[in-house]
Amino acid sequence: MxxxxxxxxxxLIATAIVAPIAMGMNTYYLHILNLxxxxxxxxxxxxxxxxxxxxxxxxxxxxxxxxxxxxxxLMMRLSLPWWLALMLAMMLTGAVGAALGLISTRIKGHYLxxxxxxxNEIFRIVAVNEEALTGGPMGLRNIPTLSIPGLGETVxxxxxxxxxxxxxxxxxxxxxxxxxxxxxxxxxxxxxEMAAEAMGVNSVRAKTIAFMICSLWAALSGGxxxxxxxxxxxxxxxxxxxxxxMLMVVLGGLGSVPGTMLGAIVVTILPEALRDLQTxxxxxxxxxxxxxxxxxxxxxxxxxxxxxGSFLTGRREPEMPALAGPLSLAAAAAAASxxxxxxxxxxxxxxxxxxxxxxxxxxxxxxxxNDVSFDVMRGEILGLIGPNGSGKSTMINACSGVVVVDGxxxxxxxxxxxxxxxxxxxxxxxxxxxxxxxWESMTVLENVMVAWxxxxxxxxxxxxxxxxSLAALEQMGVRHLAMRQAGDLSFGQSRLVEMARAIVGRPKxxxxxxxxxxxxxxxxxxLSTILQRLRAQGMTILVVEHRIKLVTSMCDRVVVLNLGxxxxxxxxxxxxxxxxxxxxxxxxxxxxxxxxxxxRRIRRRSVDHVAAHG
Amino acid sequence: MLGQVIASGLAMGCIYALVALGYAxxxxxxxxxxxxxxEFLTFAAYVFVATCTTSLGxxxxxxxxxxxxxxxxxxxxxxRLVFARLQRQRALVAIIATVGFGIFLKEMAxxxxxxxxxxxxxxxxxxxxxxGGFRLSVQQLxxxxxxxxxxxxxxxxxxxxxxxxxxxxxxxxxxxxxLMGIPVNAVLAGTFAFSAVLAALAGILLAPLFYVTTEMGxxxxxxxxxxxxxxxxxxxxxxxxxxxxxxVIENVGAFTISSTYKDAIAFxxxxxxxxxxxxxxxxxxxxxRA
Numbered sequence: 001m002x003x004x005x006x007x008x009x010x011x012l013i014a015t016a017i018v019a020p021i022a023m024g025m026n027t028y029y030l031h032i033l034n035l036x037x038x039x040x041x042x043x044x045x046x047x048x049x050x051x052x053x054x055x056x057x058x059x060x061x062x063x064x065x066x067x068x069x070x071x072x073x074l075m076m077r078l079s080l081p082w083w084l085a086l087m088l089a090m091m092l093t094g095a096v097g098a099a100l101g102l103i104s105t106r107i108k109g110h111y112l113x114x115x116x117x118x119x120n121e122i123f124r125i126v127a128v129n130e131e132a133l134t135g136g137p138m139g140l141r142n143i144p145t146l147s148i149p150g151l152g153e154t155v156x157x158x159x160x161x162x163x164x165x166x167x168x169x170x171x172x173x174x175x176x177x178x179x180x181x182x183x184x185x186x187x188x189x190x191x192x193e194m195a196a197e198a199m200g201v202n203s204v205r206a207k208t209i210a211f212m213i214c215s216l217w218a219a220l221s222g223g224x225x226x227x228x229x230x231x232x233x234x235x236x237x238x239x240x241x242x243x244x245x246m247l248m249v250v251l252g253g254l255g256s257v258p259g260t261m262l263g264a265i266v267v268t269i270l271p272e273a274l275r276d277l278q279t280x281x282x283x284x285x286x287x288x289x290x291x292x293x294x295x296x297x298x299x300x301x302x303x304x305x306x307x308x309g310s311f312l313t314g315r316r317e318p319e320m321p322a323l324a325g326p327l328s329l330a331a332a333a334a335a336a337s338x339x340x341x342x343x344x345x346x347x348x349x350x351x352x353x354x355x356x357x358x359x360x361x362x363x364x365x366x367x368x369x370n371d372v373s374f375d376v377m378r379g380e381i382l383g384l385i386g387p388n389g390s391g392k393s394t395m396i397n398a399c400s401g402v403v404v405v406d407g408x409x410x411x412x413x414x415x416x417x418x419x420x421x422x423x424x425x426x427x428x429x430x431x432x433x434x435x436x437x438x439w440e441s442m443t444v445l446e447n448v449m450v451a452w453x454x455x456x457x458x459x460x461x462x463x464x465x466x467x468x469s470l471a472a473l474e475q476m477g478v479r480h481l482a483m484r485q486a487g488d489l490s491f492g493q494s495r496l497v498e499m500a501r502a503i504v505g506r507p508k509x510x511x512x513x514x515x516x517x518x519x520x521x522x523x524x525x526x527l528s529t530i531l532q533r534l535r536a537q538g539m540t541i542l543v544v545e546h547r548i549k550l551v552t553s554m555c556d557r558v559v560v561l562n563l564g565x566x567x568x569x570x571x572x573x574x575x576x577x578x579x580x581x582x583x584x585x586x587x588x589x590x591x592x593x594x595x596x597x598x599x600r601r602i603r604r605r606s607v608d609h610v611a612a613h614g
Numbered sequence: 615m616l617g618q619v620i621a622s623g624l625a626m627g628c629i630y631a632l633v634a635l636g637y638a639x640x641x642x643x644x645x646x647x648x649x650x651x652x653e654f655l656t657f658a659a660y661v662f663v664a665t666c667t668t669s670l671g672x673x674x675x676x677x678x679x680x681x682x683x684x685x686x687x688x689x690x691x692x693x694r695l696v697f698a699r700l701q702r703q704r705a706l707v708a709i710i711a712t713v714g715f716g717i718f719l720k721e722m723a724x725x726x727x728x729x730x731x732x733x734x735x736x737x738x739x740x741x742x743x744x745x746g747g748f749r750l751s752v753q754q755l756x757x758x759x760x761x762x763x764x765x766x767x768x769x770x771x772x773x774x775x776x777x778x779x780x781x782x783x784x785x786x787x788x789x790x791x792x793l794m795g796i797p798v799n800a801v802l803a804g805t806f807a808f809s810a811v812l813a814a815l816a817g818i819l820l821a822p823l824f825y826v827t828t829e830m831g832x833x834x835x836x837x838x839x840x841x842x843x844x845x846x847x848x849x850x851x852x853x854x855x856x857x858x859x860x861x862v863i864e865n866v867g868a869f870t871i872s873s874t875y876k877d878a879i880a881f882x883x884x885x886x887x888x889x890x891x892x893x894x895x896x897x898x899x900x901x902x903r904a
Binding site: 056058107109111114117119121122125129239243246254280282286289297 | 647649699700704705706707709711713714715716717718719720721722724725832833836839840843847874875877880881882884885889
């Protein structure tokens with residue numbers, strides 16, 4: 001049904017686009033359509049920056065204006081040919097975009113909105129006042145327009161089909177970009193920037209690229225406008241125009257690239273169709289934005305995404321049959337234990353892989369970590385335990401580059417402390433978060449693919465990344481969820497997907513912050529088997545866990561923190577009997593109860609803790 | 615001469631302070647920025663001049679009270695219909711929705727009251743009062759008096775009173791606040807009504823200084839936001855300090871550097887502050903971090 005409908009829909013669209021020119025529609029209406037194609041290209045840039053990368057830009061019209069004025073001035077003052085002027089204008093505007101991108105790494109959300117609005121206003125003021133350069137309020141006139149003889153008599157007719165074609169090509173290009181590795185990184189930054197950085201996304205680079213793409217399309221659109229109409233004036237690039245472009249993106253369903261095209265066409269053509277209602281038109285549009293944001297956030301994107309089908313989403317895995325149970329690790333654990341049995345035993349811990357030295361961190365007056373030093377040995381499973389508020393999560397955050405600390409953390413002589421999180425990931429540190437942080441608008445498979453890391457000697461490329469990601473999902477027993485949207489998963493499922501995301505890059509060190517939280521009792525031991533298998537594959541694991549049973553059965557060694565101090569370091573059984581540890585957990589002097597009761601009470605505490613917090 | 619420039623900058627700064635105060639209160643309860651604040655100002659100016667004064671023929675104080683009441687009602691209504699639903703959304707969604715609502719309000723003003731600018735003559739006349747070093751119009755003096763009165767009210771309803779705590783709790787977690795017995799919807803509507811009244815005052819006070827047009831509030835709204843950032847995001851004393859400071863710097867800058875670039879000066883100050891002191895002059899703990 002759908003396979004039949006889609007080509008028909010495309011045929012109708014193609015007919016609707018060619019018909020006006022073929023049937024000799026009057027020049028005025030053709031002109032409106034030409035403007036729609038040009039606006040669609042400008043909105044495309046905004047769709048990438050705001051929709052895909054989540055960086056709010058309320059000054060797109062100024063970027064279009066810079067492109068338009070630059071194209072015009074290069075053609076008029078330097079007599080450059082149109083294509084060269086257009087290209088140089090795009091490069092210039094791209095540089096402005098890159099600068100904006102660097103600003104956006106310091107300024108987020110509301111600040112970025114007001115800064116981009118302000119830049120739009122500054123652009124308008126400069127364009128109005130610098131008459132010698134810009135022609136002042138009257139703008140620049142008599143700019144040579146582009147003519148392509150053979151496609152019609154007037155410029156409007158001649159440029160109609162080329163503009164429509166260019167617009168479609170631009171969208172096709174950006175849709176491919178949207179599903180590329182870089183597109184996935186931008187979406188990850190939008191959904192959860194901290195998680196993106198921890199999983200290897202260089203957010204500074206990603207945002208700068210997003211803003212450059214945004215301004216390149218803006219400049220192209222501005223240049224084409226000049227070549228079509230032959231004049232520019234400041235009134236074409238006001239804040240109201242920027243908001244109109246934002247409207248196109250919103251109407252197209254914020255985040256849907258194909259939707260933006262429909263949004264641009266509707267926003268440009270509708271005022272003409274409703275000319276008699278012109279008075280009410282903008283008011284209706286303002287109200288429509290509010291209603292769409294509140295009630296129909298996917299906007300026209302629903303239809304547009306369907307139109308582009310698998311060109312938008314890429315090849316989809318065949319849907320796997322749903323499993324009988326709610327969530328089962330049995331198969332994955334069985335695979336892990338048979339692999340363990342077949343392969344050699346776990347490599348003996350040999351030499352230190354990660355060195356933590358005198359690490360301290362304070363939050364306000366609270367000392368979360370106080371001169372903590374320990375080593376993580378190559379190939380071991382090291383447990384990090386301690387009562388609530390002992391600094392375990394802060395330690396994990398410090399090792400993954402998420403918080404700034406004093407002291408040093410080295411991984412094979414690479415310093416990790418106070419470096420961007422993505423560098424830690426590139427050196428081979430991967431983690432999961434205590435509260436699951438998946439990128440909720442992306443599919444499970446895409447979530448895992450973002451965290452893939454290039455290892456020298458291993459194959460790269462989209463197909464290899466996909467294979468590796470599916471294998472990681474398989475290993476965590478959640479491959480059947482690959483095509484589901486991450487936001488739709490249960491907590492336990494998300495946890496396992498997050499594990500898959502952490503192991504896909506074959507990290508040297510895996511930091512697990514309460515991996516068993518949200519898992520049923522039975523699954524916990526299966527998880528333990530899977531961790532043994534990961535260790536056998538060469539990963540060293542640092543795990544924060546509250547269930548003492550799991551810690552003692554799984555860990556080779558345990559490090560205990562209490563109120564930011566390291567109070568014990570050694571084999572699990574020994575550490576559990578240490579007076580300092582018992583005091584930390586039970587708050588009483590050692591020797592008042594028998595060792596046996598104390599150990600039991602520790603276990604019960606930890607179970608209570610899980611019941612309360614898990 | 616500089617004294618004169620500073621004095622009239624002070625008056626404009628008081629207007630920015632009023633608008634900034636509205637942003638701060640809405641931020642403190644809803645954790646969203648109302649990008650439609652400038653349009654609330656515009657709409658209030660129209661209601662005051664066209665409806666209350668011209669059509670109904672009310673004297674100044676009655677017209678002022680009626681406009682304030684009407685804007686409070688409008689604010690409360692839209693807080694219930696629109697803004698209360700935006701808190702759960704990402705900042706991006708809330709910003710765009712409030713921008714859209716601003717367009718709606720601005721266009722409604724044009725549809726109801728027509729596109730021609732309205733002239734409003736202040737009932738207090740346009741006498742200039744001489745203070746030695748500088749002169750102020752009665753209107754400018756009125757603006758300052760109103761802002762000082764509001765500041766005093768601010769002082770007597772201490773920031774850390776129950777009302778302040780209730781507002782903060784509502785902003786941080788609405789569901790928990792409701793479970794603790796806070797009438798969340800009333801708090802939200804009340805705050806929004808109050809911020810609409812502040813915008814209305816700004817509009818009424820500005821009306822005799824400029825023509826009343828559909829564009830009059832747009833830049834004032836943006837500069838009020840700039841003032842809040844300078845003062846400290848969400849900080850009540852910061853909003854007042856930031857507003858007054860912005861008005862003065864803007865006027866002095868226009869006088870000494872370039873009057874054509876007057877509007878650009880405010881935004882340049884914003885950029886400087888975002889780089890040098892992004893937390894603002896009087897930082898607020900629950901601020902939105904840049």
